[in-house]
Amino acid sequence: MRALARKGRSAVVRLYQGYERRRSRKAPPPTTRQIRILLLHANGMGGTIRTVFNLASYLAKDHDVEIVSIIKEAEHPFFPIDPRVKFRHLDDRLKPGLNPLRAMLSKLPSRLIPKGEPAYHRFNLWTDLVLTRYIRSLDTGVLMGTRPGLNLAMAQLARPGVITIGQEHVALRSQAEPVQELVKWRYRRLDALVTLTKADLRDYRETLPKQPRKLVRIPNAVPPMTGEPAKLDAKVAVALGRMTRIKGFHRLITAWQTVAAAHPDWKLRIYGAGPQEESLAQQVEELGLQGSVELPGPTSDVGAALEQASIYVLSSRHEGFPMTILEAMAKGLAIVSFNSPHGPKEMITHEGDGLLVKPRTNANLASSIIRVIEDEKLRRDLGARALETARGYDPDVIGQKWDKLLAGLLARRSGTRARRSPASTNAAQDSRRDAETAVAAGDETGPVHARPAPVEVRPQSP
Known part of the structure; x- marks a missing residue:
């Protein structure tokens, strides 16, 4: 029975890989016009949220920018946001609704996000499903992650036509060991990895056996603030x-x-x-x-x-x-x-x-x-x-670094797009794992029924 199950699963994976190849051939050309930025909780408060809002505001001058929040636990953003930036929430926890599938999966732990991720407890099997569906729905544009769990999911699930950029706001050495092991093998699939510090850039260069196509340091910019410089006379x-x-x-x-x-x-x-x-x-x-x-x-x-x-x-x-x-x-x-x-x-x-x-x-x-x-x-x-x-x-000084990165990634992708496919981008084992993940979690463009529980994402092994 086990051998039969393995053969059946292999057949499904092969069918899915064939579907992926056909879809990649029909995908629109690469572009940086649309930029989507994944955030855990866009309506919360914290340094990462504030810096992402700042970056989104700069990019919105020349791009169609959308912040995709995995969860929504507050009605409105805590920080002000540029009106040109769009918002999307995948799991609105203020409106639980009557969806029995959602109610059931929300009680089960995530299989997509590694347990060593600091925000692991904020994810569950329902967020696995909606995040997977969202990532797999994209054929082109830029998709940016802002924390290890989201970067890992993006590297594993994004389609070949999507330009993927991982942002790291926390030092590599401070991550849990299991997360670091996953980072070593999955981050190579990203088009670019952006660190904030020279020390972290050096750590990634020394640690990753195979690096992303572009590994670069771009620090955060000073966000806009009210008032004038402090007078330094207050005690x-x-x-x-x-x-x-x-x-x-x-x-x-x-x-x-x-x-x-x-x-x-x-x-x-x-x-x-x-x-x-x-x-x-x-x-x-x-x-x-x-x-x-x-x-x-x-x-x-x-x-x-x-x-x-x-x-x-x-x-x-x-x-x-x-x-x-x-x-x-x-x-x-x-x-x-x-x-x-x-x-x-x-x-x-x-x-x-x-x-x-x-x-x-x-x-x-x-x-x-x-x-x-x-x-x-x-x-x-x-x-x-x-x-x-x-x-x-200054935002313009830092923004120009992002402009240069995006232009370089687009030029590289436009020149190599015809040679890329799910099976040839990386090792065959990585491609197979991605296909298994997408099949199990449910692809928005394929048949998705009320059976997401068998998700086979195993973040414990690279």
Whole structure:
């Protein structure tokens, strides 16, 4: 029976591969006119969402841009978005509806997204189905992923006529080992992989046995903000970010206890929300810092929050390319940051446009903050040079790098399109796995019935 089942499955896969070859021959020519960007939750808040909105706004000047959100758990976007950018939500969780198939699959864990992906718990078998159907519905244009799970799915499922670009907002070394193993083998199928830092670019070059057709670093651009540069006369230090362990806000509050003892007239404001919000408030109370540390919640007006401060503090355990540093630089704040080996270390010149502190050393963080508080000349010099640094991340400067990448990918694809097919693009084993995945998950253009449960995506093996 097992041998018969294997033969039957092989026959289905061969039929599907033949279907794929026929469809690829009829596909429209490659184009960069349409750009779709995959996001986990476009209506949420976070650095990745803000930077994607920023990029989408720039690209919308010359392209038809759509942000495709896998889930929808808030009615409206938290951050402002260019009206030229379109939105699509694949799983609207505000309207569960009466679909019995959706109700059943939403209770089952994802088979498409690897378990080591930080957002694995946000996906399920229903999101596997709708994401697979969406990716397989595209014949041409550009499809961009913004996190490992989405990049891996895109590399596995995108049709040959689609130009695929993976964006990485988190360092490769910080990914779980199983995810890194998948990255090594699947990312080679992408047309391009874009990293934010030189360190991460180097890691990918050293780690991937076979690299994507284009591996390039393009940092984030400074997003538009309200107001003017900070005057640096407010006795306020500020931090922004989602209240999770990685942001190290517990360490920052501990360090601030030393700062508050030396300078009780200064305040620390931590903007954000998240799972640690309650425990952070409890820590503030236990340390007796209620009058010195404020937790005002999240803000969509980052410019106003930064303009009302003089010092920006980044206490994260590790970061990819923290947008908040760019935003603080653009406001001319004096920056004190843990010396994370990727983003902060590349973005900040120690003693030039900010101060870098040995990671996870609360005493050193406190002493550096105190130093900036007590030395007004240093504070203003750091802020002035930060403004100069921020100009190198102007949206037009960064946007031109994206224009060049897209033009190069289109030229390459136009010249090689006739030679590409699902069977010849990569190894036969990869092609077979993709066909199995698409057949099992259900292709929107093929017969899809109420049997998506046998999805055979196995992210544990490369």
